[in-house]
Amino acid sequence: MNTKLNVTAPDDDYFRSHLPNQNENGRRQWLYPRATSGRFTKWRTVVAVGLLFALFAGPFIWVDGHPLFLFNVLERRFIFFGVTFWPQDFYLVAIGLITFIVFIALFTVVFGRGFCGWACPQTIFMEMVFRKVEQWIEGDHKARQRLDAAPWTTEKWLKKMVKHGVFFLISFAISNTFLAYIIGREQWLTLITDNPAQHLAGLTTLLIFTGVFYGVFAYLREIVCTTICPYGRLQSVLLDKHSLIVAYDYVRGEPRGKRVKGDELNSKNSLTLLPSPKGDCVDCKLCVHVCPTGIDIRNGTQMECINCTACMDACDEVMIKIDRPLGLIRMDSQQGIHSREPFRFTKRIMAYTGMLIVLLAVLGFLLISRPELDVTILRAPGQLFQREANGQVANLYSVEVINKTYHVLPVRFRLNRADATLRFVQPLSQTQPGELAKTMFFITLPEKAIRADKTNLTIDVLTGDAVIDQIGTTFLGPVNQ
Ligand code: SF4
Numbered sequence: 001m002n003t004k005l006n007v008t009a010p011d012d013d014y015f016r017s018h019l020p021n022q023n024e025n026g027r028r029q030w031l032y033p034r035a036t037s038g039r040f041t042k043w044r045t046v047v048a049v050g051l052l053f054a055l056f057a058g059p060f061i062w063v064d065g066h067p068l069f070l071f072n073v074l075e076r077r078f079i080f081f082g083v084t085f086w087p088q089d090f091y092l093v094a095i096g097l098i099t100f101i102v103f104i105a106l107f108t109v110v111f112g113r114g115f116c117g118w119a120c121p122q123t124i125f126m127e128m129v130f131r132k133v134e135q136w137i138e139g140d141h142k143a144r145q146r147l148d149a150a151p152w153t154t155e156k157w158l159k160k161m162v163k164h165g166v167f168f169l170i171s172f173a174i175s176n177t178f179l180a181y182i183i184g185r186e187q188w189l190t191l192i193t194d195n196p197a198q199h200l201a202g203l204t205t206l207l208i209f210t211g212v213f214y215g216v217f218a219y220l221r222e223i224v225c226t227t228i229c230p231y232g233r234l235q236s237v238l239l240d241k242h243s244l245i246v247a248y249d250y251v252r253g254e255p256r257g258k259r260v261k262g263d264e265l266n267s268k269n270s271l272t273l274l275p276s277p278k279g280d281c282v283d284c285k286l287c288v289h290v291c292p293t294g295i296d297i298r299n300g301t302q303m304e305c306i307n308c309t310a311c312m313d314a315c316d317e318v319m320i321k322i323d324r325p326l327g328l329i330r331m332d333s334q335q336g337i338h339s340r341e342p343f344r345f346t347k348r349i350m351a352y353t354g355m356l357i358v359l360l361a362v363l364g365f366l367l368i369s370r371p372e373l374d375v376t377i378l379r380a381p382g383q384l385f386q387r388e389a390n391g392q393v394a395n396l397y398s399v400e401v402i403n404k405t406y407h408v409l410p411v412r413f414r415l416n417r418a419d420a421t422l423r424f425v426q427p428l429s430q431t432q433p434g435e436l437a438k439t440m441f442f443i444t445l446p447e448k449a450i451r452a453d454k455t456n457l458t459i460d461v462l463t464g465d466a467v468i469d470q471i472g473t474t475f476l477g478p479v480n481q
């Protein structure tokens with residue numbers, strides 16, 4: 001039996017009652033995370049560059065004359081990967097959101113908070129953009145700490161002003177991109193090139209967004225991840241002992257401690273049956289110094305851990321130096337650390353996967369079968385019926401047609417009764433791409449054919465010769481018999 005398995009996890013509970021970025025007086029303690037290098041940092045940089053490029057390019061990419069993305073909440077028009085959604089498609093958005101939530105739950109159950117550390121815009125901007133700028137201007141973690149503690153000299157003023165000036169400019173760039181996603185490329189271009197006096201509301205919004213982003217990245221920083229973000233709070237209910245998380249291998253690492261001469265031999269025996277006085281953790285605290293949320297992962301997984309993997313790189317660097325296997329801190333499950341079990345598909349993962357497949361199938365079917373034209377026909381409000389000179393009775397209807405495609409579509413209406421006729425107030429024979437067309441028409445029936453005060457009618461909606469919708473409505477008329 002491996003004697004190391006008798007080692008228990010560290011039991012210092014101080015971290016349970018104190019936030020990592022809080023001092024003894026309860027005030028915020030500014031964090032100065034040390035920069036990392038290593039394989040995970042390299043991959044994170046590649047992912048971050050790709051995502052930043054996609055984020056900044058997103059609102060400016062147009063395909064076939066329309067944007068790839070648009071989230072125009074003001075006009076209630078949304079384009080996602082080139083597909084336009086209208087308020088009438090709310091059911092699709094609702095099912096899409098439920099599908100997304102189930103996907104997030106499944107992803108979290110399997111990979112923990114991996115999204116936060118690797119793909120969340122907050123982390124990417126903070127760690128890969130703003131923190132890098134800070135390092136270039138103020139120096140490494142120690143230099144930054146010294147600078148903040150130093151009196152306000154000309155050099156300090158200069159560095160702080162340059163840093164905050166660059167922060168503001170980056171925030172302004174993010175804000176412009178954000179706005180371009182909401183109002184679209186064309187309107188955004190008009191906003192920034194036109195006479196400012198004509199766009200005071202738009203420019204004020206731009207400055208408010210800039211101020212919010214600047215405040216988040218210059219001051220709030222890790223508080224967004226550790227306290228504000230609701231997804232972070234969900235970890236405690238989504239993670240279980242089988243979830244893959246950034247985990248410290250306490251079985252291998254404890255008892256921790258600085259190495260002294262003679263430990264080396266014992267340490268090398270630590271994976272054999274011989275007991276070792278020290279584990280592989282040399283208590284250098286490098287994993288704590290690189291952590292952007294200031295936690296000590298050796299205390300076990302914590303809600304503040306964003307799975308950024310910086311501590312994995314830092315610890316691997318130490319393991320190389322002391323000639324021990326990599327991965328003292330690694331992606332593993334609690335169960336994996338404790339009993340060396342490989343990752344396995346649990347019933348919970350299977351249930352979430354099954355649910356996700358069903359939802360994706362429903363969503364896919366609804367998307368494929370979504371009609372190209374969305375037609376609403378309602379009897380004109382406040383109107384009953386009117387008698388016409390030739391023995392006919394007429395009802396007035398209002399018609400709204402949304403063309404959800406990117407091309408002009410012809411539209412026709414056909415009644416299911418041979419004795420009924422349809423007469424437009426304003427003719428409507430075609431609809432423009434992505435636009436809402438409105439008109440009104442009369443339906444007339446011979447008075448002698450009316451048998452009830454309400455007659456049910458069906459109106460076929462055609463584009464070309466294809467019937468794309470059948471709309472039921474009622475016709476009001478006088479009842480003489
Ligand atoms: S970096 Fe590795 S060796 Fe150093 S304290 Fe952290 S876990 Fe221990």
Ligand code: SF4
Pocket residue numbers: 117246287290291292293294295296297304305306307308309310311312
């Ligand atoms: S504990 Fe490690 S993975 Fe978690 S936030 Fe800190 S550095 Fe990142």
